[in-house]
Amino acid sequence: MADVKFTQLQSSRLLLRRFSDSDIAPFLAYRSDPDVGRYQDWEPGSYTLDDARRFVRALKTSHPDVPGHWFQFAIEVKATSEMVGDCGLHILCGDPRQAIIGFTLDSSEQGKGYATEAVLRLLDYVFNSLNKHRVSATTDCENTKSIALLERIGMRREGHFLQNIWFKGAWGDEYQYAMLKSEWLAMTRR
Ligand SMILES: CC(C)(COP(=O)(O)OP(=O)(O)OC[C@H]1O[C@@H](n2cnc3c(N)ncnc32)[C@H](O)[C@@H]1OP(=O)(O)O)[C@@H](O)C(=O)NCCC(=O)NCCS
Structure with a gap:
């Protein structure tokens, strides 16, 4: 069920909010950074201003929790009002009780x-608002910062795929991480 009323989520230092036109420049800047794009499915050298404009335009008419679609949340630092990255949420088409997440920071x-x-x-x-059953995330086995993040937040490594992806000219290995709603509740109620 699309969350059509979604505007933003708040944490102590951050807002996770809808993208706006003012995010196009900072978004393009980090999408063009080879370090940020190394393990991502875009080519930093060829990501253009038009690509960034299309990305933001498409999100204006999108909502979280639409099966088969990604929704990207802009991450804003409250203290500076700067947009510093994004988080993605994909709802599985075949089973909308399950989701995939992604994340990027400048x-x-x-x-x-x-x-x-x-x-x-x-x-x-x-888990608490959309009531999903399971969230997963996949990362390149060489993406040490992403692996550290997934383990820091308590996601469980449940898969190690060998040469499962043809990625930027070579076979790549990936880890899959997941968390069930029951695991989230056990972790957050401790
Ligand atoms: C993956 C990625 C988002 C991780 O970013 P990150 O800055 O390492 O993660 P965080 O923002 O949570 O910061 C954690 C670091 O800040 C430190 N830190 C400082 N203050 C902190 C705080 N208040 N809370 C938690 N950590 C804090 C931690 O100790 C940790 O440092 P370390 O890396 O030296 O151990 C980032 O590397 C990235 O954007 N990579 C490119 C895109 C990408 O590959 N995405 C993943 C695709 S699967």
Whole structure:
């Protein structure tokens, strides 16, 4: 069921909100950074202003919790009002009780715990507001920062795929992580 009333989520230092036109420039800047795009499915060198405009335009008429679709939340630091990254939420087409998440931060904003805070807030929304049963995330086995984040927030490594993806000219290995709603509740009620 699409969350058509969605505007924003709040945590202590961050807002997870809808993208707006003012986000196009900072979004394009970090999408163009080779370090940020290394393990992502876009090519930093060829991501254009038009791509960024299309991305933001499409999100204006999108809502979270639509089966078969990704919704991206802009991550804003409350203290500076700067947009520093994004979190993605995909609802499975075949089973809308399950979701996939993704996350990206501008390089200059990494190492401050923002991604951890944003993803924990997203999981709270996904399990407690959208009532999803299971959330998963997949990461390249070489993406140490992403692996550290997924383990920091308590997701469980449940798969190690060998050469399962043809990625930027070579076979890549991936880990799959997941969390059940029951695991989230046990973790957050401790
Ligand atoms: C994955 C990614 C979002 C992780 O970013 P990150 O900055 O390492 O993660 P966080 O924002 O949670 O910050 C954690 C770091 O901040 C530190 N930190 C500082 N203050 C903190 C706080 N209040 N709370 C938690 N951690 C804090 C932690 O100790 C940790 O430092 P460390 O890396 O030296 O151990 C980032 O590397 C990224 O955008 N990568 C490119 C995109 C990508 O590959 N995404 C994943 C696709 S699967």
